[in-house]
Amino acid sequence: MVSVARRNLFQDKVRLLVSTGGVAFALLLILALDGVVEGSLTQITAYITNTGADVYVAQSGVRTMHMSASALPLTAADEVSAVDGVESVTPILYTTNPVESEEGRSLAYIIGFHSELGIGGPWDVVEGSADLSPGEVVFDATAARRLGVGVGDQVSLLGRSFVIRGLSSGTFTITNSVAFIRFDDFARLRDLPRTASYLLVSLEPGIDPAVGARAIQARVPEIEAMTRGEFEAEEGRVVRDMTAQIMVVMNGAGFVIGLIAVALTIYTATLAKIGEYGVLKALGARSDWLYRLVFEQALVSVTLGAGTAVALAYALSAIFGLVLPEVPLRITPTSIAKVAIGGGVIAVLSAALPVRKVGRLDPATVFRR
Amino acid sequence: MSAHALVAENVSRRFGVGRTEVTAVRDVSLKVDKGEIVLIMGPSGSGKTTLLLMLGALLRPSSGSIWVDGAETSSLKEQDLPEIRLKHFGFIFQDFNLLSALSVRENVEVVLNLAGVKGRSARDRAEALLTDLDLGGRLDFQPSQLSGGEKQRVAIARALANDPAVVLADEPTANLDSHIGQEVMRLLRKIAREQGRSVIIVSHDERIKDIADRVLWLEDGMFKSMSERAFDPVCGMSVNQADAVSAEYEGATNYFCARGCRDEFLAEPERFTRSSATPGPD
């Protein structure tokens, strides 16, 4: 079977290239924004995902970490420990503060953790160690490089000087990096002797986290107990709710621009061949056969464009990973599916205009000059 | 009716309504035998193209009937016409009208596909037809790489692809030089004689008369007898004796397209009489 549609499209390579580019960039608008949002979601939940805790306990009414402050009396830790099925409870302190070197400053989450318990601290130490003595800090490796410091160097945070004991990876985000210090250092510097920000709870083996969280919630007053999954989801929703409207606008614009690019391609491609379509009609091609031809062109254009968009998105993601590690672009199957569905709709809609033109085409025009 | 490949009875075609109504073809009847070559000539605007469109099921007549292979096409619905064109007619155009994005073979293959012949068999048939027309070495060429004569031969192969009873050719030689034009005429005659197809040609090309079994003159939407026609000795235009302006000179009647030509003639008749026997350019 001769594919007239494909032959027509590929006949003019320049036009094909330009139009594929147009569609690709339009769809890339959708993919890139999705990627940034998804990437930042991964980033901001990285700590929660990696502490190893099964259940998180926060101040009542606090269900997030990012852009939040939580304060619990340390006595709550004892109450949580007493709950059946709880294996261990580790308090952490948390705030947002700048980390300064001689070369500059970097905003960081400061996390005070019990380094001897190995929970709530850095999960990927790439240099040095997380076994902290008083006055020592584990700092994010990328942020440290930007501040021109390394293991053994000094940085100041919370108004005092710390020595870098280790460098961690995976702790650098679009808004800030992470610095880990000892819990007692944090408490002393912030004058919070009897307070924790969050409690990290490990359950006994075999206990369902949801059951454990419900039990803690029921037994201990004025707290918020969440499984790790719940806490991650709540954290993600901050970003999702905040960016929901922007996503609607940008996705809408990307979709419409993509539609315009494909419509323009198919329209010009059809117009360039309108005489030949007249010939085909005169030779006995039915209108619906020509409609399929137009639609196939639209579909092939969109497919090429969408494929290029996905490839570009991955390339962009790789480039960002190298150049701007704090802005990760994460391409998810969901956003690829979204682009695929959007592309399908685009193909159908963009074929509408030329289809009308082809439908009304009078085959007799072939004979009149 | 079996002897006739195509029959048209009292066919008329009007365009527009009321005061703007124009009758392009009026009350034309025509029977074309199998294997017959009919040449339709006539001045521009005489209704040749309109008649060809109606015969080829591209345009439905306002009144009258047309049969092809015993089936009436004039009463069919618009949506059934493509099928008729595909199966019963082969078209040859002045501009060749090949699809520029397709190779030579594919240009033939695509009309086979349209008629439901697909894959290997479509390919083979296209190749056979093209090879038969000495295009076996050009199968994978693009139309832009072909000469005019080669293009028209591809168009002829395409016209024959679905084994049509009637081949309709619109000025098939107009864009070709005389040598190549003759080659195309030879092919058209072969199609009629050896394959028994009827060939209807609309053309201004006087040379085609040589291969035609019948020459019809269409003027003002009607067939007129060739014997009633004369050539204006001044401008060389073919005119209808009944309608023309005339003047006697040396015992012979001369016919003119308009007064202007007659006046010019009468001023210096000897200038025109010597060459009056030869028709001028069309």
Next chain:
Amino acid sequence: MRSLFAVCKKEERDFVKNAAGSRDGAGVVPLARRNLLRDRTRLLISVSGVALSVFLVLLLGGFEKGMFRQITAYLDNTPADYYVAQVGVENLQGSTSIIPREDTLQRAREVEGVISAAPVLAQHSVIELDGEKVPTFMIGYEPTEGGGPWKLSRGRGVEAADDVVLDRVLARRHGLDLGDELEIMGRSFRVVGLSDETTSWMLSLVFMRHDTAAALRQAPEATSFVLIGVDPGSEGVLDRLHGALPNADVLTRQELAANDIAYLGGIFAAPLQVMVFISLAVGALLVGLTIYSATVERVREYGVLKAMGMRNRALYAIVIRQALGATTLGFLGGIVLVVTAGRVIETQWPQFLVVVGWSSILSAAGGALAMALIAAVLPARYVGSLDPAQVFRR
């Protein structure tokens, strides 16, 4: 002869004359315009494409500007000259500043030239309103000292411990009104006032009493910032403040605002630039596609012009003018779109502020110009490489 473009015979002759002589000037047949207007549907589609891409560029820029304006609203509207903050803290939005309240207030008030010192406890908090996560910037202030809402659309400032002033837009979005109750960090509050100019798409301001905010964070003796008002007549107050507060930083309002903008700008710069770049690229490709197909379908006509003696330079000019024409129309369309969208957003999603200034329009115009020139490259090369002899071949 074939009809040349969409130009009538008389113009055609003029055109050839013009082409042979000068390149520009009055009385020239507007060939580029005629070519563009020949196919209005295609022109319309490509102009809409450019309009949308310019619109996106302007919207993204306007959106960033609007966000900065919203983010510094508190600093811009609170009548304080200096902010005392924790050492190392240099912005309002990024870090959590903690300083001892009474000690700082006392030291500050003793400085000569200081006429007011107001403690403000500021912290981010994500509250939940009908199931939606709402990031807020909670400000605890002393009703008698200042630092609270500067423009109330309805109601009053906070008085009781469980009073709260909410942003008007935030309240409307979540169906809250004066007298309604809501829960923040496990504590119940009553809405007593609705404030104006206190929202952005990222954050809404929520005001409450200082002691309430301190209790919520279990830090009764702390504050975040001390807002210093200065006697306009006295000089050297900043130095004296530095001297009196060795364990704190003193920043001007402008420094804090600039740092906030730098911080947020740093977060949004890369994604925004990527989006702007993609938008411009799409625009260029769409104009390119239009001009390219308009050129290709008239290849014979360009050949005729070349055969008649038109130089490549003049042909390039025709192509470039077409690209500029389409882009200009699209650019104007983009401005109309962004102004319209700004109006719609203002009423529908007031948390977004779109500020389109002349500078953004200028830079979008620069982008559009680049778009047009890039779009003209391929068609111009195509016309340039055209062989005029092919006109005579069929």
